[in-house]
Amino acid sequence: MEVVVVHGGAWDVPEPLWEASLEGVKAAARRGHQVLRGGGSVVEAVEAAVVVLEDNPAFDAGTGSVLTLDGEVEMDALVMSGARLRAGAVAAIRSVANPVKVARLVLEKTPHVMLAGSGANQFAAAHGHPQVPPHTLVTPHARREWETFKKFSKSVDSLFNVLHVQQQRSGHDTVGCAALDSLGHTAAATSTGGITAKMPGRVGDTPVPGAGGYADDQVGAVSTTGHGEAILRVCLARHITATMATGVPVSASIESSLEHMAQRVAGCGGAVAVSREGEVGMAFSTPRMPWAYVKHRRLHYGIHPGQHVEEDL
Amino acid sequence: MEVVVVHGGAWDVPEPLWEASLEGVKAAARRGHQVLRGGGSVVEAVEAAVVVLEDNPAFDAGTGSVLTLDGEVEMDALVMSGARLRAGAVAAIRSVANPVKVARLVLEKTPHVMLAGSGANQFAAAHGHPQVPPHTLVTPHARREWETFKKFSKSVDSLFNVLHVQQQRSGHDTVGCAALDSLGHTAAATSTGGITAKMPGRVGDTPVPGAGGYADDQVGAVSTTGHGEAILRVCLARHITATMATGVPVSASIESSLEHMAQRVAGCGGAVAVSREGEVGMAFSTPRMPWAYVKHRRLHYGIHPGQHVEEDL
Numbered sequence: 001m002e003v004v005v006v007h008g009g010a011w012d013v014p015e016p017l018w019e020a021s022l023e024g025v026k027a028a029a030r031r032g033h034q035v036l037r038g039g040g041s042v043v044e045a046v047e048a049a050v051v052v053l054e055d056n057p058a059f060d061a062g063t064g065s066v067l068t069l070d071g072e073v074e075m076d077a078l079v080m081s082g083a084r085l086r087a088g089a090v091a092a093i094r095s096v097a098n099p100v101k102v103a104r105l106v107l108e109k110t111p112h113v114m115l116a117g118s119g120a121n122q123f124a125a126a127h128g129h130p131q132v133p134p135h136t137l138v139t140p141h142a143r144r145e146w147e148t149f150k151k152f153s154k155s156v157d158s159l160f161n162v163l164h165v166q167q168q169r170s171g172h173d174t175v176g177c178a179a180l181d182s183l184g185h186t187a188a189a190t191s192t193g194g195i196t197a198k199m200p201g202r203v204g205d206t207p208v209p210g211a212g213g214y215a216d217d218q219v220g221a222v223s224t225t226g227h228g229e230a231i232l233r234v235c236l237a238r239h240i241t242a243t244m245a246t247g248v249p250v251s252a253s254i255e256s257s258l259e260h261m262a263q264r265v266a267g268c269g270g271a272v273a274v275s276r277e278g279e280v281g282m283a284f285s286t287p288r289m290p291w292a293y294v295k296h297r298r299l300h301y302g303i304h305p306g307q308h309v310e311e312d313l
Numbered sequence: 314m315e316v317v318v319v320h321g322g323a324w325d326v327p328e329p330l331w332e333a334s335l336e337g338v339k340a341a342a343r344r345g346h347q348v349l350r351g352g353g354s355v356v357e358a359v360e361a362a363v364v365v366l367e368d369n370p371a372f373d374a375g376t377g378s379v380l381t382l383d384g385e386v387e388m389d390a391l392v393m394s395g396a397r398l399r400a401g402a403v404a405a406i407r408s409v410a411n412p413v414k415v416a417r418l419v420l421e422k423t424p425h426v427m428l429a430g431s432g433a434n435q436f437a438a439a440h441g442h443p444q445v446p447p448h449t450l451v452t453p454h455a456r457r458e459w460e461t462f463k464k465f466s467k468s469v470d471s472l473f474n475v476l477h478v479q480q481q482r483s484g485h486d487t488v489g490c491a492a493l494d495s496l497g498h499t500a501a502a503t504s505t506g507g508i509t510a511k512m513p514g515r516v517g518d519t520p521v522p523g524a525g526g527y528a529d530d531q532v533g534a535v536s537t538t539g540h541g542e543a544i545l546r547v548c549l550a551r552h553i554t555a556t557m558a559t560g561v562p563v564s565a566s567i568e569s570s571l572e573h574m575a576q577r578v579a580g581c582g583g584a585v586a587v588s589r590e591g592e593v594g595m596a597f598s599t600p601r602m603p604w605a606y607v608k609h610r611r612l613h614y615g616i617h618p619g620q621h622v623e624e625d626l
Contacts, residue, residue: 074432085546085578091404091516092429112515113542116405117430119387119514201432202425203404208521210548229426233398235523238548242555265398 001278003180004032005293006049008059009173010225010270010284018303020058021173021290026301028052030313032177033294042181043081043104046189046221050077050100053175054191057139060173062097064139065193067146068200073137075193076206077103082186082215089207091116092200093124095131100191102129103207114207142193149197174206176213176223180274186221188213188237194228204228210238219245220276222254226261226269226286234261240271250274250281258285314591316493317345318606319362321372322486323538323583323597331616333371334486334603339614341365343626345490346607355494356394356417359502359534363390363413366488367504370452373486375410377452378506380459381513386450388506389519390416395499395528402520404429405513406437408444413504415442416520427520455506462510487519489526489536493587499534501526501550507541517541523551532558533589535567539574539582539599547574553584563587563594571598 006028008021032049036042054062065073077099080087088107090099091114102124106115115123125131174192190212194204205211205228212228214237215221222240224231231237236257243253254271261267262285270284272291280300282291292301297313319341321334345362349355367375378386390412393400401420403412404427415437419428428436438444487505503525507517518541519525525541527550528534535553537544544550549570556566567584574580575598583597585604593613595604605614610626 087546092432110512111542112512112517113545114516115512115514116516117432117514119405119430119512122513199423199425199428199432200435201428201430203427203429204425208524209545210523210551211521229424232426232522233400235548235551238523238551 001180002033002036002182003274003278003280003293003295004029004036004045004049004177005272005274005280005282006032006053006177006291007223007225007270007272007282008053008175008290010286010289011173012286013288013290013303017058022301022303024053024056024058025290025292026299028177029292029294029299032179036181042179042185042187043079045179046177046187047079047100047104049177050175050189050191051098054098054100059175060193061175061191062099063137064142065137066142066196067138069197070200071146072200073134073193074200075099075191076204077191078207078209078213079103079107079189080187080209080213080215081107082217082221085216087113087209089114090120091203091207093120095121095134096124096129097132097137100189105129113209116203117201145196174225176225176272178221178223178272178274180221180276180278184217184276186215186217186276188215188221188223190223205231208232210235213237214241216241217276220274222271222273224269224271225289227267230261230265230267231269233265236261236269240273244275250279251283254281254283258283314493315346315349315495316587316591316593316606316608317342317349317358317362317490318585318587318593318595319345319366319490319604320536320538320583320585320595321366321488321603323599323602324486325599326601326603326616330371335614335616337366337369337371338603338605339612341490342605342607342612345492349494355492355498355500356392358492359490359500360392360413360417362490363488363502363504364411367411367413372488373506374488374504375412376450377455378450379455379509380451382510383513384459385513386447386506387513388412388504389517390504391520391522391526392416392420392502393500393522393526393528394420395530395534398529400426400522402427403433404516404520406433408434408447409437409442410445410450413502418442426522429516430514458509487538489538489585491534491536491585491587493534493589493591497530497589499528499530499589501528501534501536503536518544521545523548526550527554529554530589533587535584535586537582537584538602540580543574543578543580544582546578549574549582553586557586557588563592564596567594567596571596
């Protein structure tokens with residue numbers, strides 16, 4: 001059975017973005033499914049789905065990434081293959097349009113799991129991955145959000161307030177994909193621009209196996225989204241697959257893991273997952289999360305709590 | 314009950330280093346215990362113990378770190394507090410003598426968990442953490458190991474062979490500490506220079522909560538060591554605390570988690586841990602791992618499989 005499930009970030013998605021977000025995740029799920037139907041590997045499928053989302057300026061990943069405190073774009077991405085628990089990731093990489101492609105290169109061309117900062121950029125360049133002018137990744141929306149933050153942060157007089165505002169204002173619209181192919185192989189990919197006004201060099205959960213995503217053919221695959229620091233502190237992706245491994249249904253595994261995160265570190269987020277048997281699940285503790293999946297030639301999607309629309313591919 | 318347990322890295326420690334390694338971990342365990350007896354917090358205790366190991370050139374952390382492919386020192390470190398699962402980490406940081414101190418600053422002075430690369434260095438400088446000339450961190454031993462690697466890697470003609478040799482030659486002597494104070498608070502800290510001839514920007518398991526270490530007052534604290542990529546792929550520290558949480562004794566929890574890592578990703582390593590009840594455990598799947606702990610005013614230590622020496626503090 002072939003299954004591809006994607007998300008476009010768990011956060012308080014504002015109404016003007018609802019339609020673009022839904023169209024974006026639907027297109028990404030279709031693309032991932034196409035790759036599988038065309039004989040591509042499950043790793044190629046999750047990569048292709050995430051590239052669609054990175055290239056869509058409605059999402060905070062690749063083009064459309066939010067800006068650091070310094071006004072730069074720094075991105076994190078992960079690819080994990082469930083067959084042998086192999087993973088590749090980049091952290092705080094700059095000036096590339098598709099961090100998820102560089103993450104896959106790390107998986108396939110190095111003995112390492114993660115490359116960060118200028119080392120990640122050096123590696124991308126050495127493998128011919130195109131460098132792009134940084135401004136091409138910046139959307140007017142990201143620029144405006146950053147300018148608002150800068151203006152506000154100057155008008156308050158304590159670090160606490162700045163951080164509080166940062167938490168309130170920041171979108172957390174990481175994107176990701178989990179998939180299962182007809183041979184029973186699983187993969188996960190996640191990509192993000194992080195949170196507005198993050199400190200330079202900040203690495204969130206996204207590139208970390210077990211936090212931003214996990215894939216294990218013995219259990220399934222998962223991609224997470226939400227408050228990166230909270231997710232890192234509870235190892236959310238690993239928590240979800242560990243719960244799935246005990247036989248709990250997929251959506252319930254995500255829900256109980258989000259509940260654990262809320263209780264222990266007061267964090268919100270969401271995830272999508274697929275089990276080795278092809279059971280799909282998604283859940284979020286934020287107001288909204290755009291998601292979509294393809295299974296049995298049907299496309300399913302939603303963005304609001306409880307919403308679940310189904311149509312032919 | 315106050316307990317401090319440290320390790321000096323799980324690998325094939327060569328005989329000329331046995332005595333220095335054992336003296337090093339004993340001194341670090343004593344130092345951590347002194348901090349607790351002096352009224353310091355458990356986070357201060359793990360930090361102080363790891364500083365002793367970073368400052369000791371016998372270990373691959375701080376002074377004595379191994380060199381990257383480019384001949385530079387890049388270090389990773391983590392501090393985690395079990396009271397509220399707070400964590401701070403630096404990755405691929407350069408030119409600081411004590412990465413673990415910068416990791417603690419990240420924990421205490423930022424809303425983030427991890428800062429990498431030049432962002433981590435910028436942050437350290439902004440907080441007055443002294444920058445040191447990079448060469449002061451390089452020992453003759455690290456330089457020789459790097460030169461041997463460079464010479465050998467030029468004489469082989471495939472990337473596969475280079476990687477194979479790298480795996481054979483690299484010491485993995487990460488250092489770390491787990492502790493419990495008399496109030497029942499736990500903390501963990503881990504620090505490393507990584508593996509010889511790693512690619513610039515490579516981030517291993519050490520700075521990742523759930524991989525290089527974990528602390529949770531509801532369970533206990535753990536610091537891991539070994540093949541960083543393998544540890545990242547199985548979330549070793551979180552696997553150990555999750556096993557401890559089911560009631561399995563501490564050493565057995567480490568052993569079964571190392572067995573899981575060996576089976577799933579063919580990786581070797583080790584760990585030290587302390588439970589919330591003060592039960593200490595350590596295990597390693599490598600030929601040796603120097604460890605030491607202080608409990609009930611007795612100092613325990615060993616380096617060979619099965620070795621366990623005990624003496625008065």
